[in-house]
Amino acid sequence: MIRFATHQDAGWIAAIWNAMIADTLFTFTTEPKTEGAILEMIATRPVFVLTDQTGFATYGPFRSGPGYAATVEHSILLDTSAQGRGQGRALMQTLTEHARSQGHHVIVAGISSANPNAVAFHAALGFETVAQMPEVGRKNDQWLDLILMQKLLV
Secondary structure, three states: OEEEOOHHHHHHHHHHHHHHHHHOOOOOOOOOOOHHHHHHHHHHOOEEEEOOOOEEEEEEEOOOOHHHOOEEEEEEEEOHHHOOOOHHHHHHHHHHHHHHHOOOOEEEEEEEOOOHHHHHHHHHOOOEEEEEEEEEEEEOOEEEEEEEEEEEOO
C-alpha cells in the first residue's frame, strides 16, 4: 500500500500536486511542479507513495543551518478520491516513523488557512498549532494566513 517513490512516480505526483496548485488555495505557490523537480525531490529526500497512485508524502529541511537539523517540514497530498479512507493517516504514520528513525526531533506542517480540513487532520494525528501568521501568503488576489503545526517525534 505504501512504498518509497521511484522515478516512475514523478508524472502522477506532479499531476496531483499541479491540480492542487491550480484548483485550490491550499498552497501559496502558483507555479506548476515539473517532472524534473519531482525527480530531484525523489533523489534527495524520502518520498512515500500510495501504490494506487492517489497520494504521496515527503519531508525535508525546515530551515537551513545546523541548529535546525533535527527539525523537518513535510508535505502530504492526496487525490480527492483517496481522502477520507485512512490513506492519509497511513502515509503520515509511515512518514513520521521514518523521520523518527532518522533522528529527527520535530516535524512541522505549514497549512493554508483556506484548508481547515488539513488543520483537523493534523490535530487528529497529534500535531499542535504553534502559530498563525496573518496574511503572509497571497494567491488569486487573496491574502491567506499560514498556520504552523508541529509534532514532537520523541
